[in-house]
Amino acid sequence: MNHLLALLKQNARISLEDAARQLQMTTDEVAAEMQAMEESGLIRAYQAVVNEDKLDNNTVTAVIEVKVQPEREGGFDRIASRLARYPEVTSMYLMSGQYDLMLFVEGNDLRTVASFVSEKLSSISGVTGTATHFRLKTYKHHGVLMDFTNETERLQVSP
C-alpha cells in the first residue's frame, strides 16, 4: 500500500500540510495523489467512525446471510447489485461457505429491519433463503476499539 493511502486509512482528516511533512512530499504532491486516488475510484469516500452504541436512539443493525440462486448470465453480480441499492443495506459482501451474500442492514427500529427482510429481501427472485442476526454491542469497528480505554503509565523521561 502506498504511504499516503496508509496514512489516510488511519486519519482521513489530516491536513495536506501535515501529510506532506510526514511523507516527505510537497502539499501539491499530496493533493494530486489524493485526487488521482479519488478519480480512479481507489478512494470511494471519507467517513467518521461512530460508536453507534452511544447514540440515543433505537437504531438496529442486522447481519443477514443470504442464499441466492446464481443466474446463468451474470452469476451473483446482478442480484447483488439489486440488493446493494437498498439504502437500508450499509455493507454487503459475496462470501465463501454456507451462504452467498452477507448484508449489513440498518433500520430505525426492529420493525423496519423485519419488514426489509420479509417484504423486500425475500421477495426478490433468486433469493432462496435468509438468516438474520441482530447486533447487540459493538466492540470494534473499522479497526477502532469502541469502549476500551488504554491508560498505561509511561515514564515521562527514560534513557
Added chain:
Amino acid sequence: MKPNDSKSLLNRLCSTVSELPRSGIRDFFDVVSQMDDVISLGVGEPDFTTPWHVREGAIYSLEQGQTGYTSNLGMPKLRKSISSYVEKFFGVSYHPDKEVLVTVGVSEALDLAIRALCNPGDEVIYHEPCYVSYRPLIQLAYAVPVILETDASDGFRVTAEKLRPLITDKTKVLMLNFPNNPTGGGLTAQDVKEIAALAVEKDLIVITDEIYAELTYDREHVSIATMPGMKERTIFMHGFSKALAMTGWRIGYACAPHELIEAMMKIHQYTMLCAPVMSQQAAYEALKNPEEDIARMKESYWRRRNFLHSSFTDMGLKCGLPEGAFYMFPEIRELNITAKDFALGLLESQKVAAVPGTAFGACGEGHLRCCYATSMDELEIAVQKIKVYIDTLR
C-alpha cells in the same frame, strides 16, 4: 561507627560506586515528575504497547502454569527462534545451543560482556554521545573508558579514521551502537567495513549493540558481525524492546563465539540465573511473525521522523535527518544557551520535556534529544511550543 549514621554508611560504600555520577536522565526525570500536563519528548521507548498476540501468548503460558526456571542460556525453543531471526535479518548464523544467551535486556548483556572480557586497566573504546550505561558499566568492571567523540558534521558516525588514534596496546574492546541512541545516527556499509578491518588489524573484540537495527529508515542496516574476520571477535547484542515495543519485559540476547557466551553465562547464572520465563515466552511468540508488527510500527516512526525533522528545519533549528531509532538530536548551540538550561527553560515555560544532550556525554552539549515516539497530536503541539520558546531566545 554508628550504624544509623548516614555519613558513616556513605563512607562504607565501594569507592567505584560512590564515584559513579547519577544519570543525567535521572536528574531531569526528578524535575519533570514534579510537573503536571507535560508533553514529553523525553522517553526512550516506543509509544506502542506490545503487539496483542505477544501479550496473549504470555498470558496463555501463565495459564498453562509455565512459571519455573528455564535453562541458564534461555529456553531452547527461544534460542532457536533467535538464531533463525538473526540469520534472516542480519545475515549471521549462530548455533542456538552454543552461541546464543538470552538476557534481561541488552543492558544485562552489555554488563556481562564487559565483565567477562576486561581485566582492571584494560581500555574500552566507546563513542559519545551514547546510551547512559556504557561508561558506568566499563568503570564497574575496573576497565578504562576511552571516549570517541562523534559530532553532527558527519551524522554522528564512527569512522576507522577517528578510531585509529585511540587504539593503544591496552585497548581490548570497541563498543558500537548503531542506529544510535541518542543521535539517531547510523553507519554506512563502508564505515562498517573499515572499522571491521581495523578491529581485525588491531585484534579488538567488538561489542555491537544493534537494538535499533530494524528501525533504519533510508538504507539497509549492516551488522559489523557480517564482515570478514568479525564473527569470531564480535559479541552481537539485540533484543525485543524497541522494534517490537517490549521495553518493560526486559528481554534481550547476546550472540557470540561459544567461549565468550560461556564466560558471560557464568556471570549470568550466578547473578540472574535466567531471564524471566514469561518474558521468554513472550519473546518466543514475538518472533513467530515479527515482520508485520515491525513494519507497521516502523512506518509510523518514519512518518513522525519526517514530520519532526521538517518542522525543526522550518523553525531554523539545525538538525540532520536521523537514519534510525526514534530520536532527533537538534542543535541549539547558536541560541547561546547550554543544553541543560534550554531543556529546563523549555520545560518550565512551555511544559515540553526533552533531554539535554549532555546526559549522553559531554560532547552532547549544544544538543537536545527529542524522542518522536509519541502521538502525532502531541508532536504537533510540542513543535508549536518549541517554536514559541526558541523565538523568546532569539
